[in-house]
Amino acid sequence: xxxxxxxxxxxxxxxxxxxVFALGVGGxxxxxxxxxxxxKRLLAQLEAAKARP
Amino acid sequence: xLRYANPKRFLDLSAALLPWLWLAAAGLTxxxxxxxxxxxxxxxxxxxxxxxxxxxVPSAWMASFIYGFMFVASVVGLVWKHPLADAAAKxxxxxxxxxxxxxxxxxxxxxxxxxxxxxxxxxxxxxxxVLLFLYLGYLGVWAAIEDRAKAARAAAVLxxxxxxxxxxxxxxVEWWDTLHQGPSVVRFEGGKLAPSIDPSMLWPLLIxxxxxxxxxxxxxxxxxxxxxxxRRIRALLAAQAxx
Amino acid sequence: MSAFLxxxxxxxxxxxxxxxxxxxxxxxxxxxxxxxxxxxxxxxxLLGEAAAGFLWVSAALAALLxxxxxxxxxxxxxSLEQLALGDLPLEAAVLAKCLAHWLTTxxxxxxxxxxxxxMLNMPAGGYGALVLSLLVGSPVFSLAGAIGAALxxxxxxxxxxxxxxxxxxxxPVVIFGAGTVTAAINGAEGDAAFLLLAASxxxxxxxxPLAGAAALRxxxx
Numbered sequence: 279x280x281x282x283x284x285x286x287x288x289x290x291x292x293x294x295x296x297x298v299f300a301l302g303v304g305g306x307x308x309x310x311x312x313x314x315x316x317x318k319r320l321l322a323q324l325e326a327a328k329a330r331p
Numbered sequence: 332x333l334r335y336a337n338p339k340r341f342l343d344l345s346a347a348l349l350p351w352l353w354l355a356a357a358g359l360t361x362x363x364x365x366x367x368x369x370x371x372x373x374x375x376x377x378x379x380x381x382x383x384x385x386x387x388v389p390s391a392w393m394a395s396f397i398y399g400f401m402f403v404a405s406v407v408g409l410v411w412k413h414p415l416a417d418a419a420a421k422x423x424x425x426x427x428x429x430x431x432x433x434x435x436x437x438x439x440x441x442x443x444x445x446x447x448x449x450x451x452x453x454x455x456x457x458x459x460x461v462l463l464f465l466y467l468g469y470l471g472v473w474a475a476i477e478d479r480a481k482a483a484r485a486a487a488v489l490x491x492x493x494x495x496x497x498x499x500x501x502x503x504v505e506w507w508d509t510l511h512q513g514p515s516v517v518r519f520e521g522g523k524l525a526p527s528i529d530p531s532m533l534w535p536l537l538i539x540x541x542x543x544x545x546x547x548x549x550x551x552x553x554x555x556x557x558x559x560x561x562r563r564i565r566a567l568l569a570a571q572a573x574x
Numbered sequence: 575m576s577a578f579l580x581x582x583x584x585x586x587x588x589x590x591x592x593x594x595x596x597x598x599x600x601x602x603x604x605x606x607x608x609x610x611x612x613x614x615x616x617x618x619x620l621l622g623e624a625a626a627g628f629l630w631v632s633a634a635l636a637a638l639l640x641x642x643x644x645x646x647x648x649x650x651x652x653s654l655e656q657l658a659l660g661d662l663p664l665e666a667a668v669l670a671k672c673l674a675h676w677l678t679t680x681x682x683x684x685x686x687x688x689x690x691x692x693m694l695n696m697p698a699g700g701y702g703a704l705v706l707s708l709l710v711g712s713p714v715f716s717l718a719g720a721i722g723a724a725l726x727x728x729x730x731x732x733x734x735x736x737x738x739x740x741x742x743x744x745x746p747v748v749i750f751g752a753g754t755v756t757a758a759i760n761g762a763e764g765d766a767a768f769l770l771l772a773a774s775x776x777x778x779x780x781x782x783p784l785a786g787a788a789a790l791r792x793x794x795x
Contacts, residue, residue, distance in 0.1 A: 283368075285379040291444050292382050295437040296364070299386040302433040303546065306426055310553050317560040324567040461742045468739040475729050484792045485725050489739060492721055492785050496743055499774065503746035506770070507753065 338559050341415055345552040352549040360542030366535035374532075381532070383441040389540040390434035391455075393547060394462055397427030401469070402494040405487035414562075415555070417483035420490065421473055422554035426547055428466035435459055454508040458501050465493045577662040578670050585674030588647075596682035599636050603683055606632045607690045618695045625696035626704065626755035627748075633683050633708060634744045637715035640679055641740065642733040644671060644723035649793065654727070658794050668724065668786040672716045680712030696759070703758030703768075711751040711771045717782035718743040724789035746774050 285292050367385035374381035404420035407413055438456055439449040450456070472489055476482035589595045610628055611621055648654040657667045687708055688701050696704070722740035726732030753767035 285382070288379045288444050291440045292379060295383045295386050295440050296368075298436045298440075299390065299433055302390075302429045306429045306550060309425075310550050310557070314553050314557045317557045317564065321560045321564050321567075324564060324571075327571075328567060461745055464738060464742045468735070468742070471735045471738055472725060475726070475732070475735050481728075481792050481795070485789060488721075488785060488789050488792070489725055492781075493742070495781065496746075499746050499777070500742065503749045503770070503774075507749045 338415060342556060342559065345556060349549060349552055352545055352552070356542055356545035356549050358542070359538050360546060363535045363537075363539030363542055367539065371532055371535055377445065380441060380444050383437055385536055385539050387434060387437040387441055388536060389543045390430045390437065391459065392540050393430040393543050394427060394434050394459065396544070397423050397430065397547060398462065398465070398490075398494070398497070401427065401490050405490040408483060409487045409491070414483075417487070418555045418558040419551065420487065421483070422558055423547075423551055424466060424469050424473070426550055426554075428463065428470060430543075431459060431463045431466055435463065452508065454501075454505045457504050457508070461500050461504070462497070465497075469493070577660065578666055581657075581662065581667060581670040582674045582677075585671055586677060589674065589678045596678045599640065599679045600682055600686055602636050602639060603632055603686060603690065606635065607693060610694065622695040622697055625691050625694035626700060626759065627752040628694065629687055629690060629696075629704065630708075630711075630748050630752040630755075633680070633687075633712055634715055634741075634748055636683060637675075637679050637712070637719055638737050638740065640675065641716075641719040641723050642726065642736050644675055644720060645727040645790065646723075646732070649727045654790065655794060658790070664787040664790060665783040668720055668790065669783045672713070672720050672782065672786075675720070676713050676716040680708070680716060684708035684712055699761065700755045700759040703755045707751045707754040707768065707771060710768070710775055711747050711754075714747040714775050714778045715744065717778040718747075720782050720786040721789060724786040724793075727790060728793040747771065750774060 283289070364385060367382050371382060371385070373379045401420045401423050404416045404423065408416035408420060435456065438459070442451060442456075443449050469486055469489055472486045473482050476485055586595075607629075610624070614620060614624075645654060648657065658664055660667075662670075684705055687704050691701060691704055719736075719740050721743070722736045723732075725739060726736045729735070750767050750771035754771055757767050
């Protein structure tokens with residue numbers, strides 16, 4: 279199995295490609311979710327402050 | 332159609348759609364990539380490096396598709412002054428820039444075993460590089476102009492100018508590099524679409540491509556929802572500061 | 575028409591009074607040309623091969639340096655609002671400013687280019703094509719540049735952003751322009767490259783005033 283996944287002699291080029299793809303998509307995904315959570319929290323705070331006179 | 336595109340409706344609709352979108356996007360992308368790694372046979376010419384195609388080509392598709400999407404959103408934003416369209420164009424740009432960068436890096440990594448060098452100035456890599464500059468310029472306009480409404484319109488004008496220029500840039504770059512190889516995924520033969528690669532190799536590619544498209548819309552919807560919340564936050568903060 | 579010419583004349587005299595007019599651009603052109611042999615080594619055949627492309631690239635850079643002031647000064651002192659309120663359509667005003675910009679940057683560079691090409695050992699046969707291609711092609715630098723300058727007009731530090739916005743638009747002109755010269759040097763029929771260059775120039779002439787005026791209106795609103 280490991281021998282198959284090594285993709286000799288090209289594994290050195292193949293796996294970084296998949297890693298770059300995963301990092302790119304993962305990076306945007308993480309940024310998106312973190313920004314979403316942060317905005318949700320801030321909005322909830324502000325609306326609570328507004329409800330409290 | 333625009334009557335139905337108010338932010339409230341978008342929030343309801345996207346909330347209902349998002350779980351399914353995420354599920355389909357993750358399922359398709361992972362299935363396609365699994366097939367690319369385990370099931371696709373090595374190419375008789377390129378050997379195992381053909382597996383790079385399954386992340387490189389979908390990234391290239393997404394890079395072009397997302398710029399086209401931004402163009403449509405920009406035109407809608409310019410003509411009908413619809414805030415949701417502005418948000419869509421703005422939030423699509425970072426995703427498109429990411430796919431463009433991934434396409435360039437994987438292209439370079441594919442180039443080393445194939446051409447013997449990481450970077451060759453061939454037509455498609457060069458066009459892709461110019462596309463990355465267009466994306467960065469678009470993001471730069473949003474970052475530089477503080478007034479959101481003005482930034483939206485300036486970015487939209489830039490996007491339209493970019494789309495008008497992309498065919499000219501593509502043509503000029505291809506003219507400059509007349510030795511480039513033709514597009515090899517689908518070839519027109521006798522007016523019929525004839526896949527030039529084996530179906531067993533084409534299917535995983537289409538699956539990853541579809542997965543990435545759905546992934547784009549899932550990311551876009553979440554980002555647009557965030558943008559709508561940010562707008563409300565700004566309004567609330569302004570009201571606080573005013574009162 | 576008189577308003578158009580008055581605007582061109584005003585921008586020209588401003589350029590002469592403030593920036594030394596065409597001489598600053600020429601000095602830049604000359605300096606960059608001096609840097610090339612110092613950077614890559616004084617091998618004459620290497621320089622000669624690169625000369626056509628290099629001169630086109632430095633023409634693009636020279637245009638870029640002056641572009642960020644195209645609308646900036648007018649935006650700061652309020653004369654942009656005056657222009658927008660005047661009888662002259664904003665599109666024509668943009669065109670007038672492009673013309674003035676080209677007269678003080680593109681035109682002198684095109685005329686000075688043969689001297690610099692000589693210093694870079696450009697092969698004979700390319701000189702006529704170099705001047706002609708720069709005359710026809712360099713207006714695109716002013717025109718496409720005006721779109722970027724209009725988009726960044728209200729910004730305090732728009733210069734770097736401007737180059738990022740504008741350089742992709744310069745790609746076809748540099749390719750066709752340098753292609754025209756190279757074809758002429760190689761003795762090939764350079765018609766295709768030259769016609770494509772002329773077509774890009776005409777296209778920019780139509781598109782740039784429209785897009786530039788649209789971008790200026792955003793900042794004026």
